[in-house]
Amino acid sequence: MFKPIVKRKELRLWRKKLTVYHIQNGCCKYHIVFTPKYRRKIIYNQYRSSLGEIFRRLCQYKGVEIIEGHLMPDHVHMLVxxxxxxxxxxxxxxxxxxxxxxxxxxHANLKYKFGNRHFWAEGYYVSTVGLNEATIKKYIQEQEKHDIALDKLSVKEYENPFRDNGK
Known part of the structure; x- marks a missing residue:
């Protein structure tokens, strides 16, 4: 027969310590990123305001706090x-x-763009947040600037390096 490596008493103490850890820290914080189906750039104007309102309502119902969030045209960042x-x-x-x-x-017209009620793409990115909470907040707040800078870089990628620029 196999003998347990950890005794029952030690296991109970370990479980109690783990529970206390969760109680002291309150809630678990996560950085989440997810995208619309086909990564369509759809989150703007009325859709953006509707999604913000919907996310706040759904999170409030489940007792989840949105610490920071940003809706980009083709993805969502949330710190919850x-x-x-x-x-x-x-x-x-x-x-x-x-x-x-x-x-x-x-928005009834979305069914023509997405078909069978699949608004979001499969999967999501998630990472736990610890001491780096301030860094992640700053990253989410500056996400739009970061994406604009990347778009500018990608435009330069397609410029012809051999073309005479008016010289």
């Missing part, structure tokens, strides 16, 4: 604080699923 009882996977399924349904209900 999620209660430890909820997994990130279940939260993302809820957020993407419900927000898609609410967007299709609110």
């Amino acid at each position: 604080s999620i209660p430890p009882r909820m997994s990130i996977a279940s939260f993302m399924g809820y957020l993407k699923g419900k927000s898609a349904l609410m967007m299709f209900d609110k």
